[in-house]
Amino acid sequence: MKDAPRRDTVSDMSTTAPVQGDATKSASAPRPRKIPRVVVLGGGTVGLYSARRLHKRLGKREAAIVVVDPRPYMTYAPFLPETAAGSIDPRNVVAPHRRALKGIDVLQGHVTEIRHADRTVQVQPEEGDPYWITYDHLIVGLGSVARTLPIPGLAEEAIGFKNVEEAVAVRNHVLNRIDVAASTWDPELRRRMLTFTFVGGGFAGIEAMAELEDMARAAVKYYTSIEQSDMRWVLVEGSTRILPEVSEELGGYTLEQLRKRNIEVHLSTFLSSCEGGHVVLSNKTEFDSDTIVWTAGVKANPVLKNSDLPLDKMGRVVCLPTLQVAQEDGTVVADAWAAGDCAAVPDLINPGKFCPPNAQHALREGNHIGDNLARVLRSAEPTEYKHKNLGAVASLGMYKGVAQLFGRVKLRGFPAWVMHRGYHVMAMPTFNRKVRIASGWIGAALFRREVVALGSLHDPRAEFRAASVPPKVKPEQAAVAPESATDVATSPDATTKPGQPVQKDASSWDR
Ligand SMILES: Cc1cc2nc3c(=O)[nH]c(=O)nc-3n(C[C@H](O)[C@H](O)[C@H](O)COP(=O)(O)OP(=O)(O)OC[C@H]3O[C@@H](n4cnc5c(N)ncnc54)[C@H](O)[C@@H]3O)c2cc1C
Numbered sequence: 001m002k003d004a005p006r007r008d009t010v011s012d013m014s015t016t017a018p019v020q021g022d023a024t025k026s027a028s029a030p031r032p033r034k035i036p037r038v039v040v041l042g043g044g045t046v047g048l049y050s051a052r053r054l055h056k057r058l059g060k061r062e063a064a065i066v067v068v069d070p071r072p073y074m075t076y077a078p079f080l081p082e083t084a085a086g087s088i089d090p091r092n093v094v095a096p097h098r099r100a101l102k103g104i105d106v107l108q109g110h111v112t113e114i115r116h117a118d119r120t121v122q123v124q125p126e127e128g129d130p131y132w133i134t135y136d137h138l139i140v141g142l143g144s145v146a147r148t149l150p151i152p153g154l155a156e157e158a159i160g161f162k163n164v165e166e167a168v169a170v171r172n173h174v175l176n177r178i179d180v181a182a183s184t185w186d187p188e189l190r191r192r193m194l195t196f197t198f199v200g201g202g203f204a205g206i207e208a209m210a211e212l213e214d215m216a217r218a219a220v221k222y223y224t225s226i227e228q229s230d231m232r233w234v235l236v237e238g239s240t241r242i243l244p245e246v247s248e249e250l251g252g253y254t255l256e257q258l259r260k261r262n263i264e265v266h267l268s269t270f271l272s273s274c275e276g277g278h279v280v281l282s283n284k285t286e287f288d289s290d291t292i293v294w295t296a297g298v299k300a301n302p303v304l305k306n307s308d309l310p311l312d313k314m315g316r317v318v319c320l321p322t323l324q325v326a327q328e329d330g331t332v333v334a335d336a337w338a339a340g341d342c343a344a345v346p347d348l349i350n351p352g353k354f355c356p357p358n359a360q361h362a363l364r365e366g367n368h369i370g371d372n373l374a375r376v377l378r379s380a381e382p383t384e385y386k387h388k389n390l391g392a393v394a395s396l397g398m399y400k401g402v403a404q405l406f407g408r409v410k411l412r413g414f415p416a417w418v419m420h421r422g423y424h425v426m427a428m429p430t431f432n433r434k435v436r437i438a439s440g441w442i443g444a445a446l447f448r449r450e451v452v453a454l455g456s457l458h459d460p461r462a463e464f465r466a467a468s469v470p471p472k473v474k475p476e477q478a479a480v481a482p483e484s485a486t487d488v489a490t491s492p493d494a495t496t497k498p499g500q501p502v503q504k505d506a507s508s509w510d511r
Contacts, residue, residue: 043069046141046340053370114307144298144341153275175453201237205295214397339365
């Protein structure tokens with residue numbers, strides 16, 4: 001592989017200057033750094049909290065911190081179900097890096113390779129060639145991706161629910177399908193449009209489905225041609241219960257609540273296929289569904305396989321309780337730290353187990369890495385991360401919830417829902433986001449939540465393309481077949497008529 005240029009002249013003294021420099025010069029003679037450079041991979045929960053804490057401890061005179069992430073914001077995922085339900089504005093569920101990481105360099109791009117032995121990582125920016133950046137200390141907070149299976153039709157028909165883009169797309173899609181169903185007399189098409197399928201009964205799946213179902217019920221009140229009973233909501237879960245994060249009793253209560261709402265729950269059942277939107281379950285149930293949301297677990301970010309860091313069998317970075325990266329035998333890998341969904345962090349409260357992949361741990365681990373790295377840079381010993389689980393809170397729609405606190409306290413219904421909102425709004429990073437979210441809730445309580453579908457946001461140029469007048473084609477050009485399809489068909493030879501948008505191979509998610 002041809003090596004990308006190295007970028008070594010990151011603001012050695014100042015942490016506010018952009019990361020740049022003469023790549024060829026620096027590759028041959030890197031300037032010695034006056035202060036250590038810390039590169040943070042991922043600007044999510046771990047990345048944002050570790051960078052902020054480190055910056056707070058050391059200031060810009062003791063360390064230059066660089067955060068690399070393809071997105072310009074950190075997403076507070078526990079609020080994604082409420083975002084999909086329209087209770088929280090999508091802009092308020094993210095903390096923009098440029099505001100939340102003041103005094104810290106931010107690079108927008110994907111990390112594609114980590115060579116820790118050489119203390120360098122490769123970054124692929126959105127535009128332009130990849131390049132390498134060097135560092136003295138590395139923090140890995142690359143999170144996780146959806147854990148999928150090779151199920152026929154899944155990649156083509158389904159969508160995940162891991163980030164704000166997906167949450168907004170699912171919301172618009174559900175509302176759009178209701179609109180489409182309300183405008184057709186074809187009973188089969190209506191049934192398909194009004195059947196919503198979720199696969200995975202963990203926290204994310206249950207919250208996402210319960211919130212969206214609640215929102216859809218509120219939305220259909222505005223449609224004269226659709227009854228609430230016309231909608232079919234289906235949950236498919238492979239194990240014998242839902243919500244493994246809470247006690248059997250609370251899981252059972254949640255199941256009962258979902259069934260009371262006429263949500264069809266298939267336990268001990270797997271999705272066998274969903275080609276063309278025709279869902280086939282392992283218990284032989286078959287139906288057509290135009291909405292399939294996959295929330296069946298996560299796995300460590302696969303880019304870690306492109307690194308020389310020690311990984312466990314599940315692809316997570318092996319860590320010590322100090323959050324230092326370590327070999328399987330416990331030998332510390334110098335200058336490397338990891339936490340969150342992509343790391344196997346020993347759980348000192350439950351010996352022999354690992355900290356579960358959740359925001360509660362990720363943000364505390366992020367802060368702990370910041371503290372520990374500051375200690376190490378000042379020649380002190382790192383301390384071990386230890387956190388007793390506070391419990392779990394889940395929203396099941398407006399005024400409905402379930403919560404288990406400190407292992408013992410179990411709440412249901414309205415008190416659990418209040419606890420869910422209270423806990424998460426306090427955990428939401430940055431003061432201004434907390435205020436914006438709370439004021440959004442007050443606005444929705446006064447004027448009801450908004451149930452409009454803005455599906456065209458996903459293809460904002462469609463109308464302009466259709467309206468575009470193609471350039472006149474000279475006779476000699478007309479004889480030459482176009483080499484490739486463009487957005488607008490400009491040639492009379494094209495199969496699409498001039499001015500008409502080229503038909504892309506799009507599933508209904510692209511509408
Ligand atoms: C729908 C949903 C609901 C949830 N609800 C709860 C809840 O109620 N309570 C709870 O405790 N937890 C909840 N979680 C889990 C929690 O959000 C995660 O465990 C937590 O965010 C993990 O933090 P992280 O820093 O490891 O990963 P993330 O916060 O996901 O951050 C990873 C970052 O890495 C970036 N990245 C990815 N690839 C690259 C790359 N190649 N190069 C550079 N950067 C990259 C991403 O853009 C992202 O910013 C929920 C998760 C979801 C999806």
